[in-house]
Amino acid sequence: MRRPRQPWAAAALGAVAALAATMMLDAMVVLGATAAGIAAAQSPPGDAPAGVVNPQRAWQNWTLNCQGCHRPDGTGSAGTAPSLAGTVSKFLTVPGGREYLGRVPGVATSALPSPDLAELMNWMFWRFDKEHLPTDFVPFTAQELGRLREQPLRLEASQMRSDLLKKADESTAP
Numbered sequence: 001m002r003r004p005r006q007p008w009a010a011a012a013l014g015a016v017a018a019l020a021a022t023m024m025l026d027a028m029v030v031l032g033a034t035a036a037g038i039a040a041a042q043s044p045p046g047d048a049p050a051g052v053v054n055p056q057r058a059w060q061n062w063t064l065n066c067q068g069c070h071r072p073d074g075t076g077s078a079g080t081a082p083s084l085a086g087t088v089s090k091f092l093t094v095p096g097g098r099e100y101l102g103r104v105p106g107v108a109t110s111a112l113p114s115p116d117l118a119e120l121m122n123w124m125f126w127r128f129d130k131e132h133l134p135t136d137f138v139p140f141t142a143q144e145l146g147r148l149r150e151q152p153l154r155l156e157a158s159q160m161r162s163d164l165l166k167k168a169d170e171s172t173a174p
Contacts, residue, residue, distance in 0.1 A: 051122030051139020058123035061116055066106070066124075074128035081106070082161060089125045089132035090168035097164045102140070102148025104157050114142040114149065121145070132168075 048055045063072075069081035076083035091097030101107065101121065110117055118140040125133050153160065 049122060049126030050137060051141075052119050052126070054119065055123060057116070058119050059127075061112060061120045062124065062127075065110060065112060066120070069106070074124075084124060084128045086129055086131065087165060089129035089134070089137075091164055092125070092134050092137060093132065094164055094167045094171060096160075097168065098140075099148060100153070100157075100160055100164055102145050103151055103153045104161075105152055105154070107145070108149040108152030110149075114146040118142045118145050 052058050070076050070084055071081075074083065074085035074088070076085075088101075091101050107117065107121070112120065122139045125137070
């Protein structure tokens, strides 16, 4: 049986969305977000990187699912969410790094379906670490992430991150 339309529902949803946006910006100010980070949270970037069909959707998925911990500018939150800015693409340059990214807890246990998650991941490399993105970068696919998400990392994620970043830095050292 179909529910009757409630005339107040649209107004209530609009009010909730406005309140959520205000609360998000207030929280970013309290957490010390930069003006550039706040601007990034309010508007998506324009061009589409490899593996991103819809950059607007990728940005929205970032905003709704990731930036609360990783912050609007990808700098992370000490002790809870590592920085992605200037580092996330480095994982693509070392053996095991790509697999690590698909198995980290926030990715492996995300509520996003794998196609949206693949698009978000591909967008994230471009948005937060173009400098280290390999020229031969192959975008994540939904199938690849689906397979990696079956074996989420737990307590070992932090140590793995450190080890992989150390290898990445050593491989680019003069």
